[in-house]
Amino acid sequence: MRLRLSFLWAAVASVVGLVILLGFLLRIPQIDSLGQMLISLAVLLAAAALLLGLLNLLSAHWNKVSLQERGWPYSAILILALLVTFGLGVLFGPDYEVMLLLFNHVQLPVEASLMALLAVSLTVAGFRLLARKRDALSLIFLVVAVVVLLGATPWVIAGDSPRSVPFDYARNWLTQVWAAGGSRGILLGVALGAIATGLRVLVGSDRPFGD
């Protein structure tokens, strides 16, 4: 029975995938509108899944708090914050003053700080790369990164300073010739990989929805 059900799920996934693919490729209005309807249904389901995701997150952290596992105070703070913001959002809506305050003064600064942290992390990782992989490729990677950075930094390229010309030229040459060519090659590989992955799901070889 379980085996038959797994075939049924695979068949449903294949047919739905095929309808959307054909609608995209053949541009037949009937198939296209059916595909759009199926995509709308998927978006609706994804929204409902978000709620399930939150419940799952709550459950994972609740278990941590109740079993007093390592790091449980963080979980307790998370549960408290989640319940407060969720309750406020449901009761007063997303435009409520306190909700906006929480968003603008808590979430936004935290996410912006993480973005800023990225710049520091990358600089440190650049030095670590040299210590970890002492090969020609790593050296080329870092030299190119420094040259492009110098060419893009305002204090070097600003004004008509003659110092800026070689950096500007080197940056353009590296990004428009080497980087653009290389990235197109990589993009080709990525696109083919994505097609192969999609096709395997379509023919039921890969079943991300389980057996």
Add this chain to the structure above:
Amino acid sequence: MISGGLASLVGVVVLVLFVGLVILYAVLGRRWPTVFRPIAGYEALGRAIERAVESGERVHLSLGTGTVTGAESAPALAGLTVLGRVAAATTMSDRPAVVTTADGAMMILAQDTLRSAYHRVGASDQYQATSARMLGPTPYSYVAGLPTLLSTEGVSVHMLIGSFGAEGALAADFGERQQKFVLAGTDDIQTQALLYVTAENALIGEEVFAGGAYLNVGSLHPASLRAQDAVRLLIIVVILIGTLVRTIMGLL
């Protein structure tokens, strides 16, 4: 410029060709097995998982910050294929693999993949719904949850196979700072450059999609790799011919 109709026709032809090649190579693969070029990341992954199982530590897989309904779902689907294999390989451990996503629907797919993998190896009792979880619904809220997870849940293998933006670099860096085994791959080219710097084992280009073939998931995986190579070669030939024709036309 080619018209929309012609582009669609080319799309259908390439797709049919691709499917035909996959079937052909799947049949040929029984007689002439595929020979893979070594990818250091996948080779080291097997050893890292063995070490994690022996020392009772956890394997973590991040499926990225993309959604199921978005165009960026393909690398996460490749990640789910790897998850099925890794989950089955870690059933000997006391601590099951843990999967994190930034999307509710992706979390459900991860749960189903884990459940199926455990069922296949007769370890259904090891399945826990909270082993697959959504850490946060936005890229940075997701990444903010990673360091605590890595440090408090005994993770020693930190895999990132999914769609990431710049936050992917932070996700990999958190693992490196805690001295975990880090394997990271994504479909975004700029993020791949960041991962090359931050992750010990970065997957470049289409390597992120090759996990199934390298981990021996099924016969269609190596066949699709060979089909990719054949279609790539064909596209390169077409590009070269186009460049040559255009150059000659320009000279005349």
